[in-house]
Amino acid sequence: MNIKDFQLERSVFEFRYSQSYLHWDRAGVLWHAALSKWPKLKRTRGEPNITSFMLENDYEISVMVDKTNIICYYPKSNLADFIEKAHYFLGSVTRQLEIEQFTRVGLRMFYFKSYPDEQSASADMLGAKLLNLPDGPHFGLDGSFTYPELAARWEGRAAGVTVRLRSEGRKIDFDPPHGIGELQSVHEEKFGLVCDLDYYTKGTVTTGQFRTQDWINQVLHMIRRDSHKFLGG
Amino acid sequence: MEPEIIVYPNGHDSTGIPEGSRAPGTRIPEETGASATPDTKIIRESEAPESPSEQIPTEELYPSIENVSADLNAATRLLSLCLENADQAIQAHREQDSIEADDALQRLQGILPELFCCRTLGDGFGIIVNGLMCAFQNLRGAPLTRTQTEKVRQILVKLRSEPFLSVDNAVEALQDLEQLELVIEPPEFSYLADMLNE
Numbered sequence: 001m002n003i004k005d006f007q008l009e010r011s012v013f014e015f016r017y018s019q020s021y022l023h024w025d026r027a028g029v030l031w032h033a034a035l036s037k038w039p040k041l042k043r044t045r046g047e048p049n050i051t052s053f054m055l056e057n058d059y060e061i062s063v064m065v066d067k068t069n070i071i072c073y074y075p076k077s078n079l080a081d082f083i084e085k086a087h088y089f090l091g092s093v094t095r096q097l098e099i100e101q102f103t104r105v106g107l108r109m110f111y112f113k114s115y116p117d118e119q120s121a122s123a124d125m126l127g128a129k130l131l132n133l134p135d136g137p138h139f140g141l142d143g144s145f146t147y148p149e150l151a152a153r154w155e156g157r158a159a160g161v162t163v164r165l166r167s168e169g170r171k172i173d174f175d176p177p178h179g180i181g182e183l184q185s186v187h188e189e190k191f192g193l194v195c196d197l198d199y200y201t202k203g204t205v206t207t208g209q210f211r212t213q214d215w216i217n218q219v220l221h222m223i224r225r226d227s228h229k230f231l232g233g
Numbered sequence: 234m235e236p237e238i239i240v241y242p243n244g245h246d247s248t249g250i251p252e253g254s255r256a257p258g259t260r261i262p263e264e265t266g267a268s269a270t271p272d273t274k275i276i277r278e279s280e281a282p283e284s285p286s287e288q289i290p291t292e293e294l295y296p297s298i299e300n301v302s303a304d305l306n307a308a309t310r311l312l313s314l315c316l317e318n319a320d321q322a323i324q325a326h327r328e329q330d331s332i333e334a335d336d337a338l339q340r341l342q343g344i345l346p347e348l349f350c351c352r353t354l355g356d357g358f359g360i361i362v363n364g365l366m367c368a369f370q371n372l373r374g375a376p377l378t379r380t381q382t383e384k385v386r387q388i389l390v391k392l393r394s395e396p397f398l399s400v401d402n403a404v405e406a407l408q409d410l411e412q413l414e415l416v417i418e419p420p421e422f423s424y425l426a427d428m429l430n431e
Contacts, residue, residue, distance in 0.1 A: 014248045014249040067249075157293065158296075159293070159294075198247055200248055202289070204288045204289065207399070209288075209396070210294070210397065211397050214301040214305055215295070218301055221300040222300075
């Protein structure tokens with residue numbers, strides 16, 4: 001297995017800070033400015049402690065009193081557009097909420113690799129020899145090993161990374177409401193492996209230390225360079 | 234007092250797991266629900282009060298410096314060179330070797346124009362490097378005192394630690410130089426002021 005065989009499904013950039021109640025006063029200013037840049041932003045939540053918007057079903061951006069999340073669905077592999085938006089919101093939130101330091105910054109990437117069935121997905125995951133499993137029967141059962149899932153975490157002084165690998169089945173059952181002929185029913189089932197990589201900082205980072213594009217590009221490079229060690233590719 | 238248990242959702246604290254992060258229809262193996270006793274107050278780690286933690290050194294924040302943008306890479310390298318020269322100057326001052334101290338500071342001054350080329354890092358960065366360049370120019374060849382050299386070093390350390398510092402923080406840092414009788418405005422400003430006074 002190699003990370004290049006996986007499709008990047010979702011990337012999440014999150015920065016946390018000490019509780020900033022200026023969110024109660026300045027959320028409007030923050031989102032007004034964002035709306036002038038991206039007029040297609042649509043509000044999904046507007047509460048004192050959280051305001052969130054969607055952008056063209058690709059982005060979900062949430063600003064909270066203690067953290068901000070930028071989630072991108074099916075980003076391009078170089079993350080250029082994602083980085084641009086993350087950079088904008090980091091700057092805007094930092095200015096409006098008067099944040100001087102981040103208590104945690106994280107980048108999480110969800111990759112998916114399709115398989116024809118659950119058995120082949122699980123077999124490929126077990127083939128990486130990351131788990132040393134005894135022969136059966138297991139707890140009195142002679143059944144097969146289904147939907148395996150494993151996670152590992154490494155932490156240094158300044159940063160940490162969590163890798164989660166799991167076999168997953170996804171089922172879509174959609175029937176349009178009666179009388180709507182334009183829409184088709186969708187009944188799909190797909191199987192695959194999810195590789196979930198979460199890289200984050202430990203300790204505080206001042207705003208003067210941090211530039212989004214440099215940090216994300218560096219993390220992305222490390223993920224591409226080192227993930228084969230975990231995936232066994 | 235109620236017992237408190239800190240639990241780690243999804244194994245540990247994680248980056249932004251959005252609600253409903255699993256695709257609809259995802260088969261999740263059922264888990265045995267081990268619940269806490271009714272009197273137990275459970276605090277999820279993400280809800281626990283953030284304990285003040287140490288600031289991460291910039292070089293550890295960007296451990297793979299070859300993969301950062303060219304301006305940050307160059308600035309980090311040049312600032313290290315500047316600090317090397319500042320350290321040599323301070324050491325020479327300690328040994329009362331004024332000539333060696335001046336030599337080291339001249340080498341430092343020679344690096345500043347190249348460092349100024351990295352001002353795309355931010356206005357704060359540009360303001361500090363420009364201020365240092367002006368401070369040297371306004372001395373018109375006179376050497377820096379030991380106190381002034383130490384302050385210059387202190388500012389360079391701050392700049393290496395926070396290359397994207399804000400304008401306010403940059404101005405604050407330069408005010409310390411002014412207190413030591415270093416002039417941080419461009420030398421041409423004095424002529425301009427004279428012209429405006431006439």
